[in-house]
Amino acid sequence: MSEKFNVADIFGEDVFNDTIMKERLPKHVYQNLKETIVNGADLSFSDADVIANAMKEWAIEKGATHYTHWFQPLTGITAEKHDSFISAPNASGKILMEFSGKELIKGEPDASSFPSGGLRATFEARGYTAWDCTSPAFVREDAAGATLCIPTAFCSYTGEALDQKTPLLRSMQALNIQALRILKLFGNTTAKKVMPSVGAEQEYFIVDREKYLQRKDLIFSGRTLFGAMPPKGQELEDHYFGAIRERIASFMKDVNKELWKLGVSAKTQHNEVAPAQHELAPIYAQCNIAVDHNQLTMETLKKVAGRHGLTCLLHEKPFAGVNGSGKHNNWSITTDTGLNLLEPGKTPHDNIQFLLVLTAIMKAIDIHSDLLRESASCVGNDHRLGANEAPPAIISMFLGEQLEDVIAQLISTGGATSSIQKADLDTGVKSLPNLSKDATDRNRTSPFAFTGNKFEFRMVGSSDSISSANVVLNTIVAESFCEIADELEKAENLDLAVHDLIKKLASDHHRIVFNGNGYSEEWVVEANRRGLPNITSMVDAIPTLLTPKAIAVFEKFGVYTETELHSRVEIKFEAYAKAINIEAKAMIDIAGKQLIPTVIAYTTELANSVVTVTEAGSDASTQKALLDEISSYLSEMKAASSALVIADNEANEIADAQEQAKYFRDVVKPAMIALRTPADKLEMIVDKEFWPFPSYGDLLFEV
Incomplete structure (x- = not known):
């Protein structure tokens, strides 16, 4: 019988949340901590000691023996070092369970082996983790037992940021x-505080673990480097929103339970377009908490999948020929009083504050579209962006019919007097209820779409952290707000100045608005005419971090120093080169040790068949033709493998990180495609009993 539980009872039970803090902390300490969380006030060491002790006692009650500063280095995933609560034994050999305020506030993991882009030399090991008290601590259970996890930031001995947070x-x-x-x-x-609010939809693939373990390419690189399409892919679109298979449903149930206990508000789950592809979406949370929750979501998906004999693939394009996976970053701006600055209301044409915020964001996205594009750059996303299931590489904004009409009025007449209103949806069936449809449709081809009271940035890769995208969004919008405030604060007639500024912003930056089909070739031409950048690869996107305007905006608001930007550029080029290098070496290994020997064995058996049939006096022309075809592809594969070895070796001789990344993109990747092409053709010919690993059909349809 299926386990029963009450979601309301378990939600947040493993989180040191506000309710727990209020129960376990002295009133004055609780109030001081809340002041730190809300307004950034300093927290005394004495208060930190009290908080640490309460946190320790709560965690021990939940079975925790260790604590860790849980942080997000520049690897794209999380990191942690576990320390037990035990103290040194006393004279009688007894130990105490201790956790001090100092240990809560600051940790000291080794910083030398994390990516630093030159910020730290190998011999400079010291790095610090600093408690992010705005994101609650939690207890996580796994095979190692229960561990108190404390969300932290991570910086170098000299103060530079070495992390995403x-x-x-x-x-x-x-x-x-x-x-x-x-x-x-x-x-x-x-309003005393305004914070970005984020909800990150997570797409992923689930495959059988036994089949996964037979695929070296999936193990080493997270994607299939070889593989022919099965007879059926996603053509019938029957997987999308289809009934969830029992094995997957059981997995999803356990994922939800674990996430709910950790305070992650997992709400929506469904089958995605591609076979074996699924999606999970949470309710919105404060931006940094949403980033933490998305990391927890990815970790939980992988961990729980293993328990079910499954493997979760988070790569953006694990299977060629079917839809890849992304992460939709839903972003809005809310006040501590509950006001959403992106809520247009029923009559957005006369909602002046909303129109000012909207046009300010238009300006930010127009001026810094290259930065936003870069924020969604990762190696796997190069396979996805611009394909049929993903936004194009060109940044544009979708506003919808209602807001586009308001903007058009502002541009043409200087004022807006009406808004397209909602209408009733007529289904033509009397027994169905009357529905009020939205004032505008949705555009799934837009990279940055307004969807009611938020913007949905759909370019982020499924394996990537959502941190970079939100860093850029927050910073460029802050710049736009700053410039607007600078102008309006000195205006003699504020109403007139606001009116004129909204019109000017709408007119000057309207080129970024596009409501049409973002997948069409016509849009590529039109975007070029408008002067919008079309950055098609990660390698071309990375340098945008070092343009004068990028350095200026990040330094103005203290988000990155120029030194930190240089470090990230170096790290990203290195990450690209390393990922392609791993893929190339995996292909060489698989081709040399699995595919070529397999095909040789099959051709030997086929050749023996030709001899046997011929000696029997029968026609062996069919077998001979097949043998010739396979032998031709085998020769092509062997030559391509040798060429890939040369290209990969040449790439590894290049010292400059940017030039090396370019070489991997321009020379090594085409050589990889040249090796894959004959191999995939051979898979369609060689007897399945000979083929050394599971096919696409096995992986996608046998879960």
Whole structure:
């Protein structure tokens, strides 16, 4: 019988959340901690000691023996070092379970082996983790037992950010300051804090673990480097939103339970377009908490899959020929009083504050579209962006009919007097209820689409952290707000100045708005005419971090120093080169040790068949023709494998990180395709009993 549980009872039970803090902390310590969380006030060491002790006692009650500073280095995943709560034995040999405020606030993991882009030399090992008290601690259970996990930032001995979180918190701080200036212009003195709110939809593939373990390419690179399409792919679109298979449903149930206990508000689950592809979506959370929750989601998907004899693939394109996976970053701006600055209301044409915020974002996306594109760059995403299931590499904004009509009025007449209103949906069936449809349709081809009271940035890769995208969004919008506030704060007639500025922003940056088909070739031509950048690869996107305007905006708001930007550029080029190098070496290994020997064995048997049939006096022309065809592809594969070895060796001789990344993209990747092509043709000919690993059909349809 299926296990029964009440979601409301278990939700957040493993989180040191506000309710737990209020119960376990002295009132004055609780109030001081809340002041630190909300307003960034300093927290005394004495208060930290009290909090640490309460956190330890709570964690021990849940079975925790260790604690860890849980951080997000520049690897794209999380990192942790576990320390037990035990102290040195006393004279009688007894130990105490201790956890001090100092241990809560600061950790000291070795920083030398994490990517630093030159910020730290190998011999410079010291790095610090700093408690992010705005993201609650939690207890995580696994085979090692229960561990108290404390979300932290990670910086070097000299203060540079070595992680994803520090710049994120800096960008949130910048957005808060500038958004409050905008609100103050409209007479809002009630709101004390403005924070970006994020919900990250997560796509992923699930395959059988036994089959996964037979695929070296999946093990080494996360994607299939060889593989012919099965007779059926996603043509019938019957998997999308289809009934969830029992094995997958059981897996999803356990994922949800674990996430709910960790306070992650997993809400939506469904089959995605490609066979074996699925999606999980949470409810919105404060930006840094949403980033933490998405990392927890990815970790939980992988961990729980293993328990079910499955493997979760988070790569953006694990299977050629079917849809890849992304991560839709839903972003809005909300105040501590519950006001969403992206809520247009029923009559957006006369919602002046909303129109100012909207056009400010238009300006930010237009000016810094290259930065936003770069924020979604990762090696796997190069296989996905621009394909049929993903946004194009060109950044544009979708506003929908209602807002586009309002913007058009502002541009043409200087004012908007009406808004397209919702209408009833007529289904033509009397027994169905009357439905009020939205004032505008959705555009699934838009990279940055307005979807009611938020923007959905759909370019982020499924394996990537959502931190970079939100750092960019927060920072460029903070800049736009700052420039607007600078102008309006000195205006003699605020109403007139706001009116004129909204019109100017709408007119100057309307080129970024596109409501049509983002997949069409016509849009590529039109975008070029508008002067919008079309950055088609990660290698071309990375240098945008070092343009003068990028350095200026990040340094102005203290999000990145120029040194930190240089380090990230170096890390990203190295990451690209290393990933392609691993894929190339895996292909060489698989071709040499599995595929070529397999085909040789099959051709030997086929040749023996030709001899036997011929000696029997029968016609062996069919077998001979097949043998010739296979032998031709085998020769082509052997030559391509040798060429890939040469190309990969040449790439590894290049010292400059950017030039090396370019070589891997321009020379090694085409050589990989040249090796895959004959191998995939051979898979369609060689007897399945001979083929050394599971096919696409086995992986995608036998779960």
